[in-house]
Amino acid sequence: MATPTSIPQPPGIPLVGNLLDVDPSNTWWSLKKLAERYGEIFQIKVLGHTIVFVASVALAEEICDEKRFRKFVGGPIVQIRDTVHDSLFTAYDNEESWGIAHRIVAPLLSTQSIATRLDEVIQCTDELIAKWKGLGANRQTQPLTDLNSLNLEATTLTLFGKKLDSINGPPHPVIGAMEDATSEAMKRPNRPRLLNWLVYGGKWKKSAKTLRAYGAELVEHRKRNPTDRHDLLWALLNGTDPESGKALTESQVIDEIVTMPIGSSTAPCAIAAGILFLTQNPDVVVKARAELDAVVGDGPLKPEHLSELPYITAVVRETLRLSFAAPGFNIEPIPKKGDDSPVLLAGGKYRVAHSQAMIIVLAGVNRDPAVFEDPLAFRPERMLGDAFAALPAGAKKWFGNGKRECIGKHWAWDFLVVVTAKLIKDLDFEAADPAYELKQDGWFNVRPIDFSVKTSFVAIFAAVFSVASAVTISLPSGVSIPSGVTLPSQVTLVSATPTSTAAAANGNDKRQQSATRSFGIRQNFNFGQQTSSSGAQKTARANADDN
Numbered sequence: 001m002a003t004p005t006s007i008p009q010p011p012g013i014p015l016v017g018n019l020l021d022v023d024p025s026n027t028w029w030s031l032k033k034l035a036e037r038y039g040e041i042f043q044i045k046v047l048g049h050t051i052v053f054v055a056s057v058a059l060a061e062e063i064c065d066e067k068r069f070r071k072f073v074g075g076p077i078v079q080i081r082d083t084v085h086d087s088l089f090t091a092y093d094n095e096e097s098w099g100i101a102h103r104i105v106a107p108l109l110s111t112q113s114i115a116t117r118l119d120e121v122i123q124c125t126d127e128l129i130a131k132w133k134g135l136g137a138n139r140q141t142q143p144l145t146d147l148n149s150l151n152l153e154a155t156t157l158t159l160f161g162k163k164l165d166s167i168n169g170p171p172h173p174v175i176g177a178m179e180d181a182t183s184e185a186m187k188r189p190n191r192p193r194l195l196n197w198l199v200y201g202g203k204w205k206k207s208a209k210t211l212r213a214y215g216a217e218l219v220e221h222r223k224r225n226p227t228d229r230h231d232l233l234w235a236l237l238n239g240t241d242p243e244s245g246k247a248l249t250e251s252q253v254i255d256e257i258v259t260m261p262i263g264s265s266t267a268p269c270a271i272a273a274g275i276l277f278l279t280q281n282p283d284v285v286v287k288a289r290a291e292l293d294a295v296v297g298d299g300p301l302k303p304e305h306l307s308e309l310p311y312i313t314a315v316v317r318e319t320l321r322l323s324f325a326a327p328g329f330n331i332e333p334i335p336k337k338g339d340d341s342p343v344l345l346a347g348g349k350y351r352v353a354h355s356q357a358m359i360i361v362l363a364g365v366n367r368d369p370a371v372f373e374d375p376l377a378f379r380p381e382r383m384l385g386d387a388f389a390a391l392p393a394g395a396k397k398w399f400g401n402g403k404r405e406c407i408g409k410h411w412a413w414d415f416l417v418v419v420t421a422k423l424i425k426d427l428d429f430e431a432a433d434p435a436y437e438l439k440q441d442g443w444f445n446v447r448p449i450d451f452s453v454k455t456s457f458v459a460i461f462a463a464v465f466s467v468a469s470a471v472t473i474s475l476p477s478g479v480s481i482p483s484g485v486t487l488p489s490q491v492t493l494v495s496a497t498p499t500s501t502a503a504a505a506n507g508n509d510k511r512q513q514s515a516t517r518s519f520g521i522r523q524n525f526n527f528g529q530q531t532s533s534s535g536a537q538k539t540a541r542a543n544a545d546d547n
């Protein structure tokens with residue numbers, strides 16, 4: 001048994017305890033800072049309540065053991081029940097409704113089911129890319145705003161069969177309502193009830209009304225337009241639970257419809273952060289483009305390509321790790337009747353109360369130096385093949401845990417891969433402020449604050465994501481860059497030998513250049529154990545289950 005150690009806690013002040021240690025308008029950023037200061041575990045006490053935070057891979061893995069722990073439904077999750085009641089995300093562990101909805105919904109969010117909707121995700125992404133290409137060179141944009149619209153559009157189309165046509169218009173009202181509902185859900189538990197009711201009650205009710213109206217309209221739209229499309233909405237309206245034989249009421253259908261875009265809104269946060277990481281790591285873009293050139297070539301990205309993009313897969317995993325877009329999740333010990341003894345963690349090093357709520361802070365877990373060498377570096381290579389397989393389970397918790405793990409993770413995964421691949425393939429991004437450093441805020445998810453980019457569309461192989469400072473890119477030995485291709489002045493290639501082919505001699509002929517570079521890349525790039533020309537690939541889709 002390890003020597004018992006008290007759980008670190010910021011000093012706090014009399015009466016209010018650690019109230020001032022957490023900024024109510026940016027809770028997750030405060031927790032990230034506390035994790036940086038205190039390490040694997042810390043606690044705060046506010047007005048007599050203790051919350052324990054876990055911020056290391058080993059401890060996260062321990063409290064993800066479903067034999068000892070379960071999801072804790074408290075605080076903001078209880079608040080948002082005003083809007084979505086006992087939906088998948090908000091149901092208490094013992095609520096029958098969770099199992100009924102889970103068994104009806106899960107098959108429609110499986111990898112196989114999502115695969116039938118990928119064309120629609122690609123179609124929506126094409127709309128956004130056309131919009132960004134139309135901005136013209138050097139026009140600044142905050143990518144998150146449009147990515148939010150893309151996500152809502154793709155979620156609504158693929159899962160509920162309706163196009164909102166919001167990518168080229170003003171943000172859909174649901175986006176503002178989700179912001180209001182989730183920000184209020186985070187703030188309400190820390191405010192006096194009277195204040196919540198008197199001052200913020202109107203905003204709270206309005207956001208719920210807008211969100212439920214979105215769900216009700218989708219149901220009405222389907223009733224008015226009967227179809228044999230077997231999507232999630234079809235299952236919600238017509239499905240029965242294979243165990244209990246029960247179906248969802250219309251109000252429960254609306255609960256689940258509303259839950260989906262709230263969950264899904266994490267994905268654009270991750271992609272916005274991913275764009276930042278790519279602007280800071282042009283060598284990653286070069287490698288990703290090499291893979292895309294070899295696999296997709298000059299044509300459009302197609303659903304079947306997704307299984308052949310191991311490096312893009314690794315880019316997405318590394319983005320999920322470093323963005324911690326879903327910033328954490330809540331755990332509590334499983335109650336044991338008549339046993340109020342403390343719960344031991346780390347072999348008895350720490351002890352917490354038998355009913356202690358704990359929050360896993362992914363900003364700490366995902367950057368745990370005990371597991372990730374140089375944890376702040378954006379390094380997709382650590383997410384490739386055997387290196388990824390060797391990571392402990394606690395280091396891969398971006399989609400949550402166990403039976404309450406993200407039910408939308410396959411949808412999210414394919415969306416992230418499609419959008420990341422298409423953005424890298426079709427657009428160049430340059431941070432509007434080259435000195436921008438990641439600062440995040442958010443409620444149920446976290447996103448970069450005020451991150452703007454300039455976009456232009458990819459003209460030549462070497463047009464990498466722009467960087468402020470000089471970078472050296474080491475290409476694997478033997479990789480050649482076609483002659484006639486110009487690299488940006490900040491980029492130096494090491495061990496690259498120009499080839500001289502007739503096609504590459506004409507630096508303006510993109511089609512010919514592509515053919516030339518594809519040849520070189522197919523021969524030389526080998527990301528992990530997978531090669532794009534191999535017949536026996538371990539596919540990215542097969543990997544999605546591990547993600």
Ligand code: HEM
Binds near residue numbers: 155264267405411412
């Ligand atoms: C990058 C994208 C996403 C990330 C990182 C993410 C992350 C998570 C996490 C960490 C949880 C567990 C929450 C908890 O334990 O309290 C969760 C649950 C959930 N997510 Fe996601 N999510 C993503 C996208 C999506 C999408 C696209 C959908 C819907 C289409 C979705 C729907 C849900 C639902 C309904 C739950 C509750 C599941 C249950 O408790 O049964 N999420 N997600």
